[in-house]
Amino acid sequence: MAMRELVSGGAACAVPGSSSSSNPLGTLANALIGSSSKTQERLREIPTATATTSDGNLYAGVGEPFASLPGSELEHTLRPNLQGSEFLQGFRSVDQGQFSDAWDEIQRPQVPHYQGRDGLTNFPLEQPLAQQNFDGPPQRVLSNFLHSFLHSSHGGIPFRPTSLPVLGLSEGDKQCIRDRSSIMARHLFADKSEEFIHSQVNALLSSLDIDNDIRARGPIPGDIRSWRIIGMSPKEQSQLASIGQMRGSNMPNLAAMEQTRLLAHTLAQNNDPKFQNSKFLQFVSNEPWEITIEDNQFKPAAFSAPGDWATEYDQQYAGGQSWADQFSNEQASTDWTRPQWMLINLLYGCLLLSHGPHGWANEFAAEREQHGVTDNEWVNEFSKLNVNDWSEEFERQVADGTLGDASADNWANAYDEYLNEQVALKQKSETSRGLYEFSDLNPYVGHPNPLKEGQELFRKGLLSEAVLALEAEVMKNPENSEGWRLLGIAHAENDDDQQAIAAMMRAQEVDPTNLEVLLALGVSHTNELEQAAALKYLYSWLRHHPKYGTITPPDQPENLYYADVARIFNDAAKLSPDDADVHIVLGVLYNLSREYDKAIEAFQTALKLKPRDYSLWNKLGATQANSVQSADAILAYQQALDLKPNYVRAWANMGISYANQGMYEDSIRYYVRALAMNPKADNAWQYLRISLSCASRNDMLEACDSRNLDILQKEFPL
Amino acid sequence: MPVFKVPFNGYSVKFSPFYENQLAVATAQNFGILGNGRLHVLQLGPAITERASFDTADGVYDLCWSESHDSLIVAAVADGSLKIYDLSLPPASNPIRSLHEHGRECHGVDFNTVRKDSFLSASWDDTVKLWTVDRPASVRTFKEHAYCVYSAAWNPRHADVFASASGDCTTRIWDVREPGSTMILPAHEFEILSCDWNKYDDCIIATASVDKSIKVWDVRSYRVPVAVLNGHGLCGEEEFAVGVDMSVFVDGLLASTGWDELVYVWQHGTDPRAP
Numbered sequence: 001m002a003m004r005e006l007v008s009g010g011a012a013c014a015v016p017g018s019s020s021s022s023n024p025l026g027t028l029a030n031a032l033i034g035s036s037s038k039t040q041e042r043l044r045e046i047p048t049a050t051a052t053t054s055d056g057n058l059y060a061g062v063g064e065p066f067a068s069l070p071g072s073e074l075e076h077t078l079r080p081n082l083q084g085s086e087f088l089q090g091f092r093s094v095d096q097g098q099f100s101d102a103w104d105e106i107q108r109p110q111v112p113h114y115q116g117r118d119g120l121t122n123f124p125l126e127q128p129l130a131q132q133n134f135d136g137p138p139q140r141v142l143s144n145f146l147h148s149f150l151h152s153s154h155g156g157i158p159f160r161p162t163s164l165p166v167l168g169l170s171e172g173d174k175q176c177i178r179d180r181s182s183i184m185a186r187h188l189f190a191d192k193s194e195e196f197i198h199s200q201v202n203a204l205l206s207s208l209d210i211d212n213d214i215r216a217r218g219p220i221p222g223d224i225r226s227w228r229i230i231g232m233s234p235k236e237q238s239q240l241a242s243i244g245q246m247r248g249s250n251m252p253n254l255a256a257m258e259q260t261r262l263l264a265h266t267l268a269q270n271n272d273p274k275f276q277n278s279k280f281l282q283f284v285s286n287e288p289w290e291i292t293i294e295d296n297q298f299k300p301a302a303f304s305a306p307g308d309w310a311t312e313y314d315q316q317y318a319g320g321q322s323w324a325d326q327f328s329n330e331q332a333s334t335d336w337t338r339p340q341w342m343l344i345n346l347l348y349g350c351l352l353l354s355h356g357p358h359g360w361a362n363e364f365a366a367e368r369e370q371h372g373v374t375d376n377e378w379v380n381e382f383s384k385l386n387v388n389d390w391s392e393e394f395e396r397q398v399a400d401g402t403l404g405d406a407s408a409d410n411w412a413n414a415y416d417e418y419l420n421e422q423v424a425l426k427q428k429s430e431t432s433r434g435l436y437e438f439s440d441l442n443p444y445v446g447h448p449n450p451l452k453e454g455q456e457l458f459r460k461g462l463l464s465e466a467v468l469a470l471e472a473e474v475m476k477n478p479e480n481s482e483g484w485r486l487l488g489i490a491h492a493e494n495d496d497d498q499q500a501i502a503a504m505m506r507a508q509e510v511d512p513t514n515l516e517v518l519l520a521l522g523v524s525h526t527n528e529l530e531q532a533a534a535l536k537y538l539y540s541w542l543r544h545h546p547k548y549g550t551i552t553p554p555d556q557p558e559n560l561y562y563a564d565v566a567r568i569f570n571d572a573a574k575l576s577p578d579d580a581d582v583h584i585v586l587g588v589l590y591n592l593s594r595e596y597d598k599a600i601e602a603f604q605t606a607l608k609l610k611p612r613d614y615s616l617w618n619k620l621g622a623t624q625a626n627s628v629q630s631a632d633a634i635l636a637y638q639q640a641l642d643l644k645p646n647y648v649r650a651w652a653n654m655g656i657s658y659a660n661q662g663m664y665e666d667s668i669r670y671y672v673r674a675l676a677m678n679p680k681a682d683n684a685w686q687y688l689r690i691s692l693s694c695a696s697r698n699d700m701l702e703a704c705d706s707r708n709l710d711i712l713q714k715e716f717p718l
Numbered sequence: 719m720p721v722f723k724v725p726f727n728g729y730s731v732k733f734s735p736f737y738e739n740q741l742a743v744a745t746a747q748n749f750g751i752l753g754n755g756r757l758h759v760l761q762l763g764p765a766i767t768e769r770a771s772f773d774t775a776d777g778v779y780d781l782c783w784s785e786s787h788d789s790l791i792v793a794a795v796a797d798g799s800l801k802i803y804d805l806s807l808p809p810a811s812n813p814i815r816s817l818h819e820h821g822r823e824c825h826g827v828d829f830n831t832v833r834k835d836s837f838l839s840a841s842w843d844d845t846v847k848l849w850t851v852d853r854p855a856s857v858r859t860f861k862e863h864a865y866c867v868y869s870a871a872w873n874p875r876h877a878d879v880f881a882s883a884s885g886d887c888t889t890r891i892w893d894v895r896e897p898g899s900t901m902i903l904p905a906h907e908f909e910i911l912s913c914d915w916n917k918y919d920d921c922i923i924a925t926a927s928v929d930k931s932i933k934v935w936d937v938r939s940y941r942v943p944v945a946v947l948n949g950h951g952l953c954g955e956e957e958f959a960v961g962v963d964m965s966v967f968v969d970g971l972l973a974s975t976g977w978d979e980l981v982y983v984w985q986h987g988t989d990p991r992a993p
Contacts, residue, residue: 143748173752176776180751180796180823183842183866183885187909187928594919594936628875628920694895 142208149181149204178205436502444472451483458486461646463494464678474506481511488520493615495649495674495681500524513544519585523619526592534592535565538585548572548582562593580609580616587619596627614643618650621657630657648678655687664695669716676709688712722766726756730780735831736788739763746777750796757781757793759805772803772812780826780869784851785834792837794824800839802851819847819856826869832877842866846882848894860892862899869912875920883913889925891937905933905943 182201189197444450447469454469470487474480484507491500501524507517522537542548542565551571566589573582583606590599603620610616621636634657640650655670671688675681689704703711726745734740739762747753755777759770776797784790789805799818807814826840836850836857844863847856865885873879878894887906890899906927916922916934922944926932933943 142752146748146751176796177752179842184749184751186885187911 145204145207146177146181149200174208177208181205436499436506438471438475439468442468442472442475444469445475447472450476451480454483454486454490458490461644463490463646463648464680466490467494478506479510481507481514481517484510485514485517485520488517492520492524493644493647493649494678495652495684496678497524497527497683512540515541515544515581518544519581522585523588526588531562531592534588535562538569538589539565541585542568542572547576547579551575562589565589566593577605578609580606580613583609584616584619587623591623591626594626596623599623600627612643614640614647614650617643618647618653621650621653625653625657625660628660630660633657646677648674648681648684651677652681652684652687655684655691659687659691659694664691667691668695668697669718672709672712672716673718676713679707679709720762720764720766722758722760722768724756724758726753726777729778732781732783734783734788735785736783740769742781742783742791744778744781744793746779746796748777750777750779753777755795757791757803759791770805770809772801772809774801779824782827782829782837784837785829785831786851790851792827792829794827794839796823798822798824798841798843800824800827800849815854817849817854817856820845822866825866828870828872828880830872830877831874832872838870838872838880838882840867840870840882844884846870846880846892858894860899862890863888865909868910869914871914871923873915873920874917879920881913881915881923883910883925885909887927889913889923889935891923901937903935903937905935906931 181204182197185197185201185204189200444453447453450469450472454466454473457463457466457469467487467490470483470490473483474487477483484503488500488503488507491497491503501521504517504520504524507514508521511517518537518541522534522541525531525534525537542551551568566586569582569586569589573579573586576582583602587599587602587606590596590602600620600623603616603623607613607616607620617636617640621633621640624630624636625633634654637650637654637657640647641654644650651670651674655667655674658664658667658670668688668691671684671691674684675688678684685704685707689701692698692700692704700712700715703715724743724745726747727749728743728745729750730744732742734742741760741762743758743760744755745758746755753776755774757772757774757778758768761767761769772793774793774795776795778793778795780794782792784792787804791803791805793801793803793813795801797818798820799816800820801813802815802817803812804814820839820841820843822841822843824839824841827837828840829837836848839847839849841847844861844865844867846860846863846867848858848860849856860882863882863884863886867882867884869883871881871883873881879891879900880894881889881891883889883905887904887908887910889903889905889910891901891903892899903923903925905925906929908927908929910925910927912926914924916924921937922934923937924932924934930948932947934945934947935943
């Protein structure tokens with residue numbers, strides 16, 4: 001019978017006369033024909049073998065459901081139960097290595113094995129193993145095998161390459177298995193080393209006789225993973241690198257290839273994973289491989305230009321500031337503008353460092369993001385990434401000539417420049433945070449009473465003028481806390497946050513118990529989402545308050561918990577419900593914890609008590625905008641503006657609210673109006689730019705970049 | 719508790735937005751590594767009954783119900799195609815459409831709940847594609863990720879915003895009106911398998927990663943996560959358990975499931991200290 005020949009003849013790779021159980025048809029033949037072979041005895045032994053590991057238990061459990069599942073009617077095999085159980089039982093012996101022995105036996109005649117596999121797949125009796133139709137014992141074998149692979153992570157037992165009966169998988173199948181199993185292995189074993197994952201996948205694939213041709217999906221690209229904790233020893237790196245050099249070598253003839261693979265299998269039987277990895281890899285490095293990815297190395301095939309890759313890196317780790325991305329997108333994408341926009345990026349971060357008391361301007365625009373990222377945080381994140389190591393590695397790669405020469409040099413140089421800039425900026429931003437920058441050419445410097453002048457100007461609403469006058473005052477009397485305080489408020493209302501905070505800090509230094517200053521500082525830190533600092537200031541506000549100082553515990557606790565502070569404030573509010581300030585602070589606190597509804601409630605209570613406090617209207621509006629009630633927010637801002645028409649911050653916030661609702665045309669007008677009143681409001685310029693691009697007014701972008709207010713005002717009147 | 723056993727390994731389950739007792743299950747043979755797939759539509763009642771099932775050549779990794787037609791389901795199949803099924807038609811004429819544009823496996827699909835006419839597919843070929851039900855070709859392709867994109871989720875309030883989670887360890891937020899991503903969240907140190915938006919607060923997004931943690935982020939302050947939820951033994955995938963059609967209306971309720979075969983339900987509260 002043809003079947004018999006194929007099974008027990010040379011084609012089936014079995015040593016003649018003694019077919020092994022690893023051959024499905026051989027087993028079938030044995031079962032049907034009942035030849036007493038070594039195999040049969042072994043099979044009979046198996047049911048008594050106890051499963052020693054959890055893997056074995058899993059196999060045991062798998063057998064029964066398969067028969068009873070509704071899907072099983074799809075499978076039509078010759079002797080389903082018999083086959084299934086034999087194979088399942090066969091699997092129990094995996095860990096005892098019995099099948100390995102069988103495999104060794106088979107491997108001695110090497111060439112015939114390969115031919116035999118071909119022959120088997122052509123065998124008509126065998127179920128067609130097209131993808132559409134996975135029937136028969138090979139399917140069960142395969143699924144059990146895959147189950148065991150996936151479950152091997154549970155037991156923490158490294159999955160050992162197992163000999164398997166020939167499954168007759170098509171090329172497409174093999175590719176699927178290879179790709180998907182490597183992706184899944186990366187998920188399962190993410191906390192283990194790449195080496196481990198690699199060996200597991202190799203074990204799986206070698207057992208299934210799949211070429212580990214990494215031409216398909218490899219692990220994530222090196223530029224991302226190279227900062228990860230997973231590292232490879234230099235030896236492994238060089239090994240893999242050597243594999244990487246092997247490319248496009250001619251495919252050896254079938255027999256030699258087969259020899260290699262079999263030899264590799266034999267070696268892979270060795271339990272030592274290190275041995276597996278090194279020797280195995282050396283052996284299979286003779287195969288026609290095309291390496292794509294190794295961790296900490298770069299994907300030569302995929303990185304068409306180092307420029308692209310570096311840009312990708314930037315996007316990944318540059319904090320993804322939206323306007324910056326837009327900026328680089330809008331410029332020619334091939335343009336090497338990275339150092340420049342990085343710089344601008346950082347400057348933008350500096351400016352957004354501090355928001356004044358009324359600066360709820362860093363609302364999140366869902367359509368376009370505006371990030372109030374503090375520069376420090378960003379920079380810290382960046383320096384965590386050990387970029388120096390990485391850049392050295394890259395330089396090494398460049399030296400090896402792996403990547404293109406000219407572009408790589410440019411990139412490396414640009415990168416060095418950038419690093420220097422970044423360090424410089426970081427230093428600058430740290431010191432500038434508390435440093436107030438006085439304006440030049442101040443006409444009020446000789447004025448006899450600049451404070452009074454400043455107050456008058458402020459009352460009139462001429463904020464920029466008031467700022468100058470107040471600066472003159474504090475230059476004359478640096479210890480004048482009122483001067484500093486008013487200066488801070490003026491800057492905040494002018495939407496110049498950095499200066500506002502600087503001024504407020506000075507005010508606090510001079511007079512640590514001034515309640516208004518403390519409140520203002522608390523609010524600004526809340527704006528920056530610096531919860532700890534905000535809590536500190538708001539808590540001090542409470543302690544220094546004559547009325548409420550008593551309800552706070554005598555000693556300042558080390559770590560202020562938000563819940564405690566909130567509770568105390570609520571008590572204070574109950575103590576005197578008519579004190580608008582307590583409600584204001586409460587509203588600020590709720591903003592910290594994003595309980596916007598409660599914040600709105602608190603502000604509304606405060607507004608009943610102080611309806612003419614324009615900054616309070618602004619706070620209400622900002623809170624509403626934060627909780628995505630932009631339409632209501634606009635009403636609140638309008639109230640603020642009715643009370644104080646020159647309130648730059650409110651104008652800008654209006655613009656933001658319109659932008660949030662997607663009404664970009666309107667938002668542009670508001671921004672322009674705000675900027676007309678204070679051309680120094682840098683963040684408003686950024687918002688304007690974004691709105692312009694959202695409204696597809698790229699023609700005006702240049703005017704925006706050059707800060708040409710005349711053109712903009714003409715184009716966008718209110 | 720009623721139980722329905724499916725023959726293959728389950729990948730995704732979704733309730734119908736129209737009928738509260740109807741749900742669909744995406745399954746794949748052999749964990750989706752190799753084999754067929756099947757899409758089941760189940761009816762809940764005193765016991766769970768199967769209303770329909772559709773076989774596919776390759777595993778079904780994900781599915782979503784159409785928000786505009788109560789009988790349409792889109793399935794993401796491991797061979798890279800998207801299949802649209804119409805339950806009102808007999809099985810012989812299903813799938814009514816097969817959209818095959820992705821180069822690799824299609825891992826995630828999500829329907830736009832605001833606009834109700836379009837859906838996204840996330841694929842291992844690093845791209846996310848935008849489709850509408852009536853067009854045979856994709857409307858847009860978003861190609862920025864450096865590795866497989868595992869999941870894409872529309873923002874529940876803003877019709878044009880969506881997030882994608884990828885094996886390149888980032889989550890990107892996109893606006894379909896913009897050419898590129900509007901924000902990149904380098905959310906984890908390892909691959910991110912799943913992401914979802916908080917249905918109540920459209921600025922909160924949760925990401926689940928192979929590093930066994932789930933992090934909740936506020937896109938306004940994306941540097942630091944709002945919360946980090948650890949607990950899974952193996953990689954997690956998740957879904958914010960709140961949806962218009964579900965009976966649980968709790969803000970911040972998050973359900974996650976992982977390869978450790980456990981389901982966790984978390985309450986992400988507004989107090990930052992609460993887990």
